[in-house]
Amino acid sequence: MRVRVDGAEHVAERGQTVAAVLLAAGRGSWRTTRIGGRPRGLFCGIGVCFDCLVVVNGVPDVRACQRVVADGDDIRSQDGAELPS
Amino acid sequence: MGRIESADVVVIGAGIIGAACAEALSAAGVRVIVVDRGAPASATTASGEGNVLVSDKEPGPQLELAVASRRRWPVLLDELRELIGPRLASVEWEVKGGLAVATTAEAVGPLAALTAAQRASGVEVEDLDADRARELEPHLTEQITAVSHFPDDAQLQPVLATAALLAALRARGGEIHSGVTVDGIATDRSGAVVGARTGADAIPCRAVVNACGPWAGHFSATIGAPIDVLPRRGMVLVTAPLPRFVGRKVYDAGYVDAVASPEADLRTSAVVESTAAGTVLIGSSRRRTAFDDDLDVAVLRCLARGAIGLFPKLAGVPVMRAYGGFRPYTPDRLPVIGEDPRMPGLWHATGHEGAGIGLAAATGRLLADLFTGREPVVDPGPFRVDRPEIALEA
Amino acid sequence: MRRVVVVGGGPAGMAAAKAAASCGVEVVLIDAAPKLGGQYHRQDARESGDRFKLPDGVEHLAESVVWAIEPILEGHRVHVRTGPADGPDRTGRAIETRALVLATGAYDWTPPFPGWDLPGVYTAGAAQAMAKGQGVAVGERVIVAGTGPFLLPVATSLIDAGSRVSAILEANDPVAGFAARPGGALAGWTKAGELAQYGAALARHDVPLRRRCAVIAALGEDRVEAVLAARLDEDWNPVPHTMRRFEVDAVAVGFGFTPQLESAVAARCEIEGGFVAVNAAQGTSVPGVFAAGELTGIGGADLAAAEGAVAGAAAAKRLGAKVRAPIGAMRRARVGRRFAAALAEAYPVRPGWRGWLRDGTIVCRCEEVAYGEIRHAVEDLDVGGARSLKLATRAGLGLCQGRICGRNVAELASLPDAADAFARRPVAVPVRLGELAEDVPVDEAP
Ligand SMILES: Cc1cc2nc3c(=O)[nH]c(=O)nc-3n(C[C@H](O)[C@H](O)[C@H](O)COP(=O)(O)OP(=O)(O)OC[C@H]3O[C@@H](n4cnc5c(N)ncnc54)[C@H](O)[C@@H]3O)c2cc1C
Ligand SMILES: Cc1cc2nc3c(=O)[nH]c(=O)nc-3n(C[C@H](O)[C@H](O)[C@H](O)COP(=O)(O)OP(=O)(O)OC[C@H]3O[C@@H](n4cnc5c(N)ncnc54)[C@H](O)[C@@H]3O)c2cc1C
Ligand code: FES
DSSP states (O other): OEEEETTEEEEOOTTOBHHHHHHHTTOSOOEEOTTTOOEEOOSSSSSSSOOSEEEETTEEEEETTTOBOOTTOEEEOEESSOOOO | OOOOOOOSEEEEOOSHHHHHHHHHHHHTTOOEEEEESSOTTOSHHHHOOOEEOSTTOOTTHHHHHHHHHHHHHHHHHHHHHHHHOTTTTOOOOBOOOEEEEEOSSTTHHHHHHHHHHHHHTTOOOEEEOHHHHHHHSTTSOSOOSEEEEETTOEEOOHHHHHHHHHHHHHHTTOEEEESOOOOEEEEOTTSOEEEEEETTEEEEOSEEEEOOGGGHHHHHHHTTOOBOOEEEEEEEEEEOOOSSOOOSEEEETTHHHHHHOOOSSOEEEEEEEEOTTSOEEEEEEEEEOSSOOOOOHHHHHHHHHHHHHHOGGGGGSEEEEEEEEEEEEOTTSOOEEEEOTTSTTEEEEEOOGGGHHHHHHHHHHHHHHHHHTOOOSSOOGGGOTTOTTTBOOO | OOEEEEEOOSHHHHHHHHHHHHTTOEEEEEOSSSSSOTTTTOOOTTSSSOSOOOOTTEEEEOSEEEEEEEEETTEEEEEEEESSTTOSSOEEEEEEESEEEEOOOEEEOOOOOTTTTSTTEEEHHHHHHHHHHHOOOSOSEEEEEESSTTHHHHHHHHHHTTOEEEEEEESSOHHHHHHTSTTOTTTTOHHHHHHHHHHHHHHHTTOOEEETEEEEEEEOSSSOOEEEEEEBOTTSOBOTTOOEEEEOSEEEEEOOEEEOOHHHHHTTOOEETTEEOOOTTOBOSSTTEEEOGGGGOOOHHHHHHHHHHHHHHHHHHHTTOOOOOOHHHHHHHHHHHHHHHHHHHHSOOOGGGGGGOOTTOEEETTTTEEHHHHHIIIIISOOOSHHHHHHHHOTTOSTTTTTTTHHHHHHHTTOTTGGGTTOOOSSOSOEEHHHHHSOOOEEOOO
16 A cells, blocks of 8 residues: 655554554654644554644544554644645 | 531532632621532533633623633633642643634624624734635534634533532531522521521521522522523533544634524524543523423534534544533523512522633622622623513512 | 444443443444543554454544534433544534443643653653554653553664663552562553563663652753753652663653543543543443443553453443443452552642742743743632633643643642642533534444
8 A cells, every 4th residue: 555654655564553664665654743742653552642643634633543544545734733635 | 417517608509609709708708608409510500511611601791700800810820829729720721722713604603793793802813814724723614604713712621610609618617518499598687588498497597598599590489589590401422532632622604693583483503612531512592491301313413514624524522421401591692690679698609601611700809899888890781680681470 | 223332442441342242232432532442442544454452343544533422312422533643635424322431541741841842852642652553762861761561562662663762760569569568469450461571671772760769850942852860858848869860862751641631521420539430330420321440440451451341341230231241340340449549549740840940940841831820820819610710821721721731730739639620621522613514424323
C-alpha cells in the first residue's frame, strides 16, 4: 500500500496503524500542542490518551494509534487545534 | 469538623447565587457564613455556560434584572480585583456579543417582534443582513433569513467567578464551610430564625438565605416554608478544541421561545459558542424531570442537528463530552429574591432557571439592599416570595 | 430471541461470549480493535486472519466503539460506531439488551514527572502494544521503569523488536515484599513460570534489574535524550546523591493499571476502591449488568478469562437460559483473586511520587495544565471537588477526559475517591457531530 506522510510517499503494510507507519518512518512526534506548541507523538499506544492526534485525509483529531491505514491515505501532522478541511 | 461560630447570616448553598449574596452582604458589613453540602460551585453553577445575557430575556422584570446585572458585573469585578488582586479575580470576563439567527421564513416575524420589544426596553440591538452576519461569523450557515446582533451580551467563567466572590467574602472575615448540610432551621418562640441546623448542631444567626439552587424547593419544604422551585434538566455538548470558530454567542431565533416555554416536555433550540479554551459549547435543551441524570442520546442528537443547522462545518468536528445540569425552574419563570413573610429571618435567593450566572450580580445586590434597608437596585416586587405562583401551602 | 451484549474482546470479553453462547443465547461482542484478544492476546495486526474463533451464535463487531450506554426500561441501549477509528466514515447502530457484560479492561497508570510529556516517553503498555501488535520498537536504547511484573514482558518484547534495554527500574522491592508474606503467596501462580522465562531471557541479554529505583525526570529539548533515575526510599522519595543519568532515546513507564470505567459508570454500576464492585457471579450493583476482567481488579489475563466465563454464564441465566453453574471458572477466579491481592501488596504505589513534580511539570497533558496551577486552585482559590477543580484549572477537560490525569490530579488535590473522581464520561469516546446527528438503526430489546 502507498500512503503520503506530510507530502512524502511511504509504503505501508496492511493492518499497520498510522502510528506504526509514522514511527517506522522515523517520526517520534507528529503533532504540536495548541497552547505551548510542544511536540507530541505516541504515549499510551492503546487509544486512551489522545496524544497521538493526526490529520488523515483532511480530518483532524484522529488517533494515530487506533487508525488502521488504508491505501492512498493522506496523513499530515496536526498543528494544535485544526478544523476539518 | 469543629464547631462553627455564629454569624449574622448563614447562606445555604455555595453556588454562584449563594456566593453573590454572601459577597454583597459582607460588603455591606454583615457577618456571613456560607455552607454547602458539597464543594463550592460544584452543582448547577459548574454546568453553567457563563453567559451574561440581555438578548434572551422577554421585556419585563426578568429583563430589568438582567440589565441591572449586566451593568453590575463589570463594576463588581473591579471591586473584587481591588480587594483580592487580579489573579484571584480573573474570571475570563468577555463582552462578546450575541447573534440571534433565523433560518426559516416563519422565524423572521417573531424575531422582529422580540427585538422591537427589547429595543423599547433600552437594549441595544442591531439588525444585520446575511452578508454582514457572515463577516462577523464566517462559518455561519448560508440559510439565513434574519439576524439580530446584541453587542452587550457577555460571558464569564462561573466556577472562577464563584471562587472569586467567595475569596472576597473570606477577605472580609467571612467563612465558607464545605461538606455541611443544613437540614433544618432553629426558630425562637415568635417563629423567627435563630439558627441553621446541621445535624445535631446549629449555627446561631439571625437570618438564613436559601440559595440551594434546584434543591431550593425541596429545602424550603423540609423547613416548612415551601416555595415552588423545580429542576429543569439541560444538556450541553462540548467539542474538541478548535481554532477560533465562533466569536459570539450564536443562537437560533427559536431559543427565547424555548426558554420561556412552560412545557415539561423536551424543548431544544440551538445555541453555539466558544470558550476561552477553544471548545465549542452546544446547547440547549430543556426538560422538566426529577433529578434524573441518565444520558438521553435523542437529546444529544437534537442538539447536534441544531448546531449543524447553524454551522454546517461542525459536522466534521468531534464531540468529546456531554454534561447536564438542573436549572432551578419556577412556574412564572422569575427568580425568588427576598424575605419569607411566613418565617422572619428566612430569605430566598433562587429560581434563576437558565440565567443564574448572569443574574447573580444583581441578585446579590438586591438581596443585600433589602436586608440592609437600602434603596433596591431594581423593583423587588416581581421577585417577592409571597406571590401566588411561588409560595406553596405548608 | 435472547441477546447478551459483551463490550470488550480481551480475555474477559471473549470468555464471556463463549460461555454465554454455550448456554444457547445470542451474543454480540463489541470491540474497538480490528482483531480479538484485547491487551494480553494482542495479535500482530499485519498478519491476515484472526487467531481466535468465537463459536456460532456470537456476532463480533470489530473496529467498533461503544461511545455511549443509555439506561432504558429494564436494560440498556448500547450505542456503537463501526469503521475506521475516529470517523467520520463509520456506521452507527444501537443495540438494546437486558444482559450486558462489561469487559473494557484497563490501561497503564503513570505518575507525572518532569519531562514525561516529551516524545519518547511511552507507557509500558504502549511499548508492548507496538512491539506485539505492529512489530515496531519504540526506541533504540530504551529504559523500562515503574513497578510490577508487567515490566518484564515489556522489556522482553522490546528486545524481540530490536531495542537495547539499558535497565529495568522497579520502584518497589518485591522480594522483600513477598518474603514478608507468610507462605509466599505467589508460589503456584500460573504466571510464575511465564515470569521465570522472561527473567531468563533478560539475563541472557544482560539487562540489569534495579530495585527501588525510578526514572524521576526525562531530559531533552524536543524529544527524550536522556533520563534521570534515582534510588527511592520506602515511600518513593528519591534518596539524595543517588541520581544517575541514562542516555536513551525512549523510556517505557508503567506503574500498574487503571480500569477503563466509563461504560460501567454510564450503566450506573457502583464503584468501590476504584473498581467495579461485583458479586461472586460477576453481577454489578445494577441488575442485568455484569463486569469481568481488569475492570473489577488487576489480576492478569487468567483471572480476567475466569471472570469472563462466570459473567457470560450469569448473563445467559439472567435471560432465562438453562445454565450449569460455572464451578471451575468460579474456583479459578477465586484463586486468581488471591494472587491479585498478593500482587497488589507486593507492588504498591507509594506517595513519594508527588515529590518528583516541579511547579512547571505538566499534569494534564491534553490541556497542558502544570502542577503549579493545580496548587494555585487548591491553595489560593480553595477549590475542592472534582467538577469545580476541573473547571477552575481545565485539568481533565481535554480529549482524554481525564483518563490520564484524573487520578493524579485527584491525588495531588487530595480529593476523596481519587481513583474514579474523573471517571464520569457519558460520551465514552469522541464522535463527530455529523455522526451524532444521524438516525441509526436500533436493535430493540428482544
Ligand atoms: C446546562 C446549563 C447551562 C447553563 N448556562 C447558563 C448560562 O450560560 N448563563 C446563565 O446565566 N445561567 C446558565 N445556567 C443556569 C445557571 O447555571 C443556574 O441558574 C445557576 O448556576 C444557579 O446557581 P445556584 O447558586 O442557585 O445553584 P447551584 O449552583 O446548584 O448551588 C446550590 C448549592 O446549594 C447546595 N445545597 C443544596 N441543598 C443544600 C443543603 N440542604 N445544605 C447545604 N447545601 C445545600 C448545593 O450543594 C449547591 O452547591 C445554565 C444551567 C445549565 C443546567
Ligand atoms: C497496553 C497494555 C498491554 C498489555 N500487555 C500485556 C501483556 O503483554 N502481558 C500481560 O500479562 N498483560 C498485559 N497487559 C495487562 C492486561 O490488561 C491484562 O492481563 C488482560 O489483557 C486483561 O484482560 P481484560 O479482558 O480485562 O481487558 P483487555 O485485554 O484490556 O480488553 C479490553 C478490551 O475492551 C475494548 N474496549 C474498551 N473500551 C471499549 C469501548 N468503549 N468500545 C469498544 N471496545 C472497548 C478494548 O479495545 C480491549 O480490546 C497489558 C495491558 C495494557 C494496558
Ligand atoms: S497514543 Fe494514546 S491515544 Fe494514541
